[in-house]
Amino acid sequence: MTGRDGKREANIQELDRVTIRFAGDSGDGMQLAGLQFTNTSAAFGNDVSTMPDFPAEIRAPAGSIPGVSAFQVSFSSYDIHTPGDEPDVLVAMNPAALQAHLADVPKGGTIIVNTDEFNEVNLRKAAYETNPLDNGTLAGYRVIKVPISSMNARALKDAGLDTRQIDRSKNLFALGLMYWLFDRPLEPTLRWIEAKFSKNPLVAQANATTLKAGYNFGETAELFPVHYRVPKADLAPGRYRNITGNEATALGFLTAAHLTGKTLFYGSYPITPASDILQELARFKNFGVKTFQAEDEIAAIGAAIGAAFGGNLGLTGTSGPGLALKSEALGLAVMVELPIVVAAVQRSGPSTGMPTKTDQADLLQAMFGRNGECPVAVVAPATPSECFDMAVEAFRIALTHMVPVIFLSDGYLGAGSEPWLLPDIQDLPRIETTHPTDPATFKPYARDPETLARPWAIPGTPGLEHRIGGLEKDDITGNVSYDGENHDRMVRYRQEKVDRIANDIPPVEVVGDEAGGQLLVLGWGGTYGAILSAVQRARARGLSVSCAHLRHLNPFPPNLGPLLSRFDQVLVAELNLGQLRLLVRAKFLVDAQGLNKVTGRPFLIREIEEKINSMVKAEVSVR
Amino acid sequence: MTSGAPRAPETPHVPLARKDFVSDQEVRWCPGCGDYSILAQTQKLMPDLGIPREKIVFISGIGCSSRLPYYMNTYGFHSIHGRAPTIATGLKASRPDLQVWVVTGDGDALSIGGNHILHILRRNVDVVIVLFNNRIYGLTKGQYSPTSELGKRTKSSPLGTIDYPLNPLSVALGAEATFVARSLDIDVHHLISTLDRAAHHKGTSFVEVYQNCNVYNDGAFMEFADKAVRPDRTIQLEHGKPLIFGKDRDQGIRLNGTTAEIVHLGNGVTEADLLVHDETRPDPAVAGILARLQWPQFPVPMGVLRAVQRPTYDDLMEEQIQQAVSRQGKGDLAALLAEGDTWTVG
Numbered sequence: 001m002t003g004r005d006g007k008r009e010a011n012i013q014e015l016d017r018v019t020i021r022f023a024g025d026s027g028d029g030m031q032l033a034g035l036q037f038t039n040t041s042a043a044f045g046n047d048v049s050t051m052p053d054f055p056a057e058i059r060a061p062a063g064s065i066p067g068v069s070a071f072q073v074s075f076s077s078y079d080i081h082t083p084g085d086e087p088d089v090l091v092a093m094n095p096a097a098l099q100a101h102l103a104d105v106p107k108g109g110t111i112i113v114n115t116d117e118f119n120e121v122n123l124r125k126a127a128y129e130t131n132p133l134d135n136g137t138l139a140g141y142r143v144i145k146v147p148i149s150s151m152n153a154r155a156l157k158d159a160g161l162d163t164r165q166i167d168r169s170k171n172l173f174a175l176g177l178m179y180w181l182f183d184r185p186l187e188p189t190l191r192w193i194e195a196k197f198s199k200n201p202l203v204a205q206a207n208a209t210t211l212k213a214g215y216n217f218g219e220t221a222e223l224f225p226v227h228y229r230v231p232k233a234d235l236a237p238g239r240y241r242n243i244t245g246n247e248a249t250a251l252g253f254l255t256a257a258h259l260t261g262k263t264l265f266y267g268s269y270p271i272t273p274a275s276d277i278l279q280e281l282a283r284f285k286n287f288g289v290k291t292f293q294a295e296d297e298i299a300a301i302g303a304a305i306g307a308a309f310g311g312n313l314g315l316t317g318t319s320g321p322g323l324a325l326k327s328e329a330l331g332l333a334v335m336v337e338l339p340i341v342v343a344a345v346q347r348s349g350p351s352t353g354m355p356t357k358t359d360q361a362d363l364l365q366a367m368f369g370r371n372g373e374c375p376v377a378v379v380a381p382a383t384p385s386e387c388f389d390m391a392v393e394a395f396r397i398a399l400t401h402m403v404p405v406i407f408l409s410d411g412y413l414g415a416g417s418e419p420w421l422l423p424d425i426q427d428l429p430r431i432e433t434t435h436p437t438d439p440a441t442f443k444p445y446a447r448d449p450e451t452l453a454r455p456w457a458i459p460g461t462p463g464l465e466h467r468i469g470g471l472e473k474d475d476i477t478g479n480v481s482y483d484g485e486n487h488d489r490m491v492r493y494r495q496e497k498v499d500r501i502a503n504d505i506p507p508v509e510v511v512g513d514e515a516g517g518q519l520l521v522l523g524w525g526g527t528y529g530a531i532l533s534a535v536q537r538a539r540a541r542g543l544s545v546s547c548a549h550l551r552h553l554n555p556f557p558p559n560l561g562p563l564l565s566r567f568d569q570v571l572v573a574e575l576n577l578g579q580l581r582l583l584v585r586a587k588f589l590v591d592a593q594g595l596n597k598v599t600g601r602p603f604l605i606r607e608i609e610e611k612i613n614s615m616v617k618a619e620v621s622v623r
Numbered sequence: 624m625t626s627g628a629p630r631a632p633e634t635p636h637v638p639l640a641r642k643d644f645v646s647d648q649e650v651r652w653c654p655g656c657g658d659y660s661i662l663a664q665t666q667k668l669m670p671d672l673g674i675p676r677e678k679i680v681f682i683s684g685i686g687c688s689s690r691l692p693y694y695m696n697t698y699g700f701h702s703i704h705g706r707a708p709t710i711a712t713g714l715k716a717s718r719p720d721l722q723v724w725v726v727t728g729d730g731d732a733l734s735i736g737g738n739h740i741l742h743i744l745r746r747n748v749d750v751v752i753v754l755f756n757n758r759i760y761g762l763t764k765g766q767y768s769p770t771s772e773l774g775k776r777t778k779s780s781p782l783g784t785i786d787y788p789l790n791p792l793s794v795a796l797g798a799e800a801t802f803v804a805r806s807l808d809i810d811v812h813h814l815i816s817t818l819d820r821a822a823h824h825k826g827t828s829f830v831e832v833y834q835n836c837n838v839y840n841d842g843a844f845m846e847f848a849d850k851a852v853r854p855d856r857t858i859q860l861e862h863g864k865p866l867i868f869g870k871d872r873d874q875g876i877r878l879n880g881t882t883a884e885i886v887h888l889g890n891g892v893t894e895a896d897l898l899v900h901d902e903t904r905p906d907p908a909v910a911g912i913l914a915r916l917q918w919p920q921f922p923v924p925m926g927v928l929r930a931v932q933r934p935t936y937d938d939l940m941e942e943q944i945q946q947a948v949s950r951q952g953k954g955d956l957a958a959l960l961a962e963g964d965t966w967t968v969g
């Protein structure tokens with residue numbers, strides 16, 4: 001917890017940023033508690049950033065360490081970019097949650113434990129030989145012991161529910177307690193309870209009762225000498241909502257359809273962490289969206305290609321293993337030059353890897369994972385809300401240039417959330433598409449002189465009957481051709497077509513010194529917040545460090561090469577073993593260094609800051 | 624949002640002829656290949672369907688058979704090995720106004736594309752699938768296929784195959800396809816009338832065509848398909864008629880429990896004892912018994928084994944959208960973006 005001025009009024013202390021981690025068994029409702037805390041804080045006016053951490057198993061044995069589910073939320077009175085390096089407060093609903101998360105809490109941090117669950121059986125499941133509440137494990141932390149389960153049960157003894165139902169409300173008791181501790185209003189959650197359980201008034205009543213009981217307990221129990229207030233943040237004016245990356249992605253694709261006036265067709269096969277996109281889009285039937293849960297990832301992209309052939313927005317979505325399966329069909333899309341978008345939400349690989357953990361190790365797969373010379377445009381959002389903009393951008397590029405585009409997100413962005421300043425639909429530029437109709441002038445593989453895009457002639461147009469396919473095409477006519485010279489020309493066209501997208505994308509922006517300096521930290525994707533925060537801190541200490549974040553990875557923005565050359569050193573920070581670094585070195589012949597990790601977790605700000613410190617020394621000021 | 628082709632200058636409506644469906648591409652199959660006949664019957668059928676040329680799309684995978692779209696003067700898509708059903712599903716589901724054909728081979732449909740075939744059939748996407756079964760990999764020059772007979776010696780099975788073959792009709796019936804038929808490349812009248820039936824069926828139509836690969840598996844079907852022996856060694860299925868075959872129409876198929884047996888008419892056996900063919904049985908079990916009749920134990924059934932009605936995938940998809948619109952109203956994007964808790968700053 002960072003206190004700005006530590007001002008004390010009565011016993012309320014003002015802080016400018018707090019990070020809380022709710023952790024419990026996967027049946028304990030920690031995601032729900034975290035999300036409610038987030039929405040309440042966002043609606044209150046704080047900036048927020050969240051990171052859920054789910055177990056891979058659907059229901060690992062209750063009380064076990066693999067069964068622990070956690071949700072971290074950071075909220076602040078200023079603009080923040082990450083869910084916080086480490087929690088200031090850990091809410092541990094059982095011994096396994098404490099065991100799994102204690103190491104992340106810095107000494108001096110606050111730990112709120114549900115003492116009721118610290119019995120012999122649960123301690124054993126959590127691999128504690130003796131009770132950590134009594135054996136000194138928690139020395140140096142501020143430990144608040146609360147019998148959450150039994151207090152919840154007492155609050156609900158007359159609620160008319162059975163013991164199991166009552167026990168399921170204990171997350172709301174804990175939430176109520178946190179609302180008191182951080183001086184949040186109860187109303188948003190009370191409203192949510194009312195709406196959510198409108199068909200079940202007993203449960204609604206019980207949840208509201210225990211939420212209030214938790215709050216009142218905080219007020220009366222005198223466990224906490226003070227409670228805290230985090231004032232509103234100074235955000236840009238406008239209307240906001242809290243949104244996850246995957247939700248923003250789905251809305252972005254829907255908006256792209258709106259901006260083109262075309263039907264969105266989404267083919268997908270369920271896979272963590274991309275399934276949310278399918279589930280979201282499936283809700284939008286009244287927008288005319290067609291969702292197709294395919295038999296596998298190959299069928300999903302095949303159907304998207306079929307939809308695009310028919311003149312619709314062909315979209316497919318998956319994660320790394322599914323992207324691998326789509327390779328051959330992506331090659332087909334490159335050959336037939338139809339516009340499709342492939343959304344790939346990365347997770348830890350290789351193979352099945354760690355499905356619920358994040359990673360950025362599919363960049364080279366997106367760039368090169370196909371047979372033949374097979375360039376595909378790649379874009380990557382940097383924050384959860386930016387998934388919306390980059391989803392629209394992916395289709396804008398695909399449709400303008402008649403190319404497949406990979407939208408490369410990651411699990412951290414997909415599940416993480418932040419406030420989103422709602423765009424005004426009227427202000428978004430329309431995406432223009434045309435379909436030829438004139439048989440006298442139509443040639444299937446004639447090209448637009450500027451973009452090299454071929455015409456998008458669609459079935460149903462009289463006189464334009466033509467055949468496309470995966471065999472090499474004759475320039476202009478599109479007939480099958482085995483001519484070597486023609487093949488050479490077509491391979492170069494397809495590459496040139498992707499290269500020319502560079503003329504149509506914004507330059508990469510520099511935070512810091514546009515004119516150059518000692519170090520540029522280059523990143524892409526979900527590492528944005530951590531890199532930006534680290535660079536801001538380093539600059540505040542007077543270091544000559546800047547950062548730039550790529551949203552367009554193929555092709556690169558045209559100003560990237562000159563930009564890199566203006567810095568003495570370049571550091572590429574990414575959650576892989578150096579994939580962007582490989583590309584940047586090859587393309588620009590710069591001696592870029594790497595900061596790499598593949599733990600399945602995002603960078604901490606501190607990790608990047610330490611690397612910066614090792615590369616740049618403060619200039620000795622001789623004044 | 625709209626789908627469908629842009630409006631084009633009005634074209635005068637003249638009845639089309641076979642030549643209107645012949646593309647300008649040179650046909651490149653081996654001389655004598657059964658594919659020529661299937662192409663010819665397909666082109667001949669097209670004008671009779673009364674569908675404008677621009678509304679017809681042929682989609683194929685990879686194989687000799689899958690070259691067919693290049694020779695049709697319609698829209699066409701020669702895709703990748705085994706995946707034609709996926710592209711057809713996406714196209715038909717997003718453009719129900721088109722008539723979509725899938726052309727595939729025994730390897731394309733039942734080996735690499737086996738998964739997709741099952742799923743397009745069970746979903747009942749309104750397309751016609753024509754599977755050219757030559758019981759061999761033609762394009763890759765003669766390896767055995769999933770329909771090659773057990774023990775067959777080919778380039779990749781010099782000692783004979785040890786893979787038990789798939790029966791395409793059993794596969795289709797297993798997926799509860801709504802239209803399942805079999806025809807023969809050299810029986811041109813039967814072929815065109817079977818394709819015609821398939822084209823008029825609403826839902827996925829699955830037609831297996833026995834096709835001779837005269838280079839790598841010549842005469843694969845001749846033992847029963849040769850004109851001289853065909854009446855005795857095949858049986859023509861006709862809806863509502865008893866199963867009779869033979870040059871002299873003196874033999875029939877009778878069901879003994881779930882077992883089929885050949886009986887000779889006369890000596891107390893009459894037509895009334897025979898199985899009467901009913902394409903419309905909801906349960907595919909009897910069609911399944913017919914699908915498994917094989918030469919030399921039985922005459923080979925030809926014609927339509929099954930033709931039943933079930934809602935199509937593309938119609939159901941449209942319906943759900945219409946229902947959602949009438950229930951929730953047409954989507955309001957600005958309202959959707961602002962869904963849930965929102966707050967205003969400044």
Ligand SMILES: Cc1ncc(C[n+]2csc(CCOP(=O)(O)OP(=O)(O)O)c2C)c(N)n1
Pocket residue numbers: 685686687688689704727728729730731732755757759760761762763768
């Ligand atoms: C992914 C992939 N694997 C293998 C091939 C090679 N291949 C092309 S066609 C074919 C078999 C075709 O057999 P079938 O479907 O029976 O068609 P036919 O040539 O007999 O008409 C194979 C294995 C390919 N084109 N693509």
Ligand code: SF4
Pocket residue numbers: 651652653655656657658687688757761762835836837838839
């Ligand atoms: S290889 Fe066989 S199937 Fe292929 S074209 Fe030649 S004869 Fe026909």
Ligand SMILES: [Mg+2]
Pocket residue numbers: 686728729730755756757758759760761768
């Ligand atoms: Mg074959």
